Amino acid sequence: MTNVLYIEDDLEIGRWTAGDLEKRGYTVEWLTSGEGASERVHAADIVVLDVMLPGLDGFTVGQRLKKEAPGVPVLMLSARSSVDDKLQGLQFADDYLTKPFHPDELAARLDVLLRRFGQTGGQEVRLGHLVVRPDQQTVTDSRTGEEIPLTAKQLQILMYFLKHPNQIMTKEQIYEAVWGEPYMEGDKTVMVHIRYLRERIELDPGNPTIIETIRGLGYRVKQ
Secondary structure (H helix, E strand, O other): OOEEEEEOOOHHHHHHHHHHHHHOOOEEEEEOOOOOHHHHHHHOOEEEEEOOOOOOOHHHHHHHHHHHOOOOOEEEEEOOOOHHHHHHHHOOOOEEEEOOOOHHHHHHHHHHHHHHHHOOOOOOEEEOOEEEEOOOOEEEEOOOOEEOOOOHHHHHHHHHHHHOOOOOEOHHHHHHHHHOOOOOOOOOHHHHHHHHHHHHHOOOOOOOOOEEEEOOOEEEEOO
């Protein structure tokens, strides 16, 4: 069973959407605010999150959930269709659907996200000598069988790369996805964290083969 964490304060829309998803075979935990979502996200396979919520807005809740569980995809729902709103949501979310929506479209988008994250979700991923298990949030050296200790931020950065395999990610994209804040030009936070991450996971940190530097553009992890 696929577990959906659904956060929507509109009772009519919530009942309609949760009921439709359950008919399609999903298990739905429906919250009417972001309160308690951080504790529940680890049991979820995917999050469906409305922007307009009482208390903390959906953007803030979504950023917190991504920090808590970077391997769980987040789909934002909003009646606001402006480009600025979509761009704000897509800084951390994995998809953005505008209300009103057809239930078939929501189900199709959930299926796409689950299949995309299935590459890194419950299955292990091999990167050279590394075995990454996103569901357990662990990285193991296949030569020794020993777990490689990573900080929370290092793990989030690695999971972000796995979510975007073979794509060149800029330091701006990485920073805003992992830290959930706007990138300030000249900030070296990402560069420093990647240097330390390479020291943990690369056989030769001076000549990295897992996290590649694409000069003038950013970084890439090939799968």
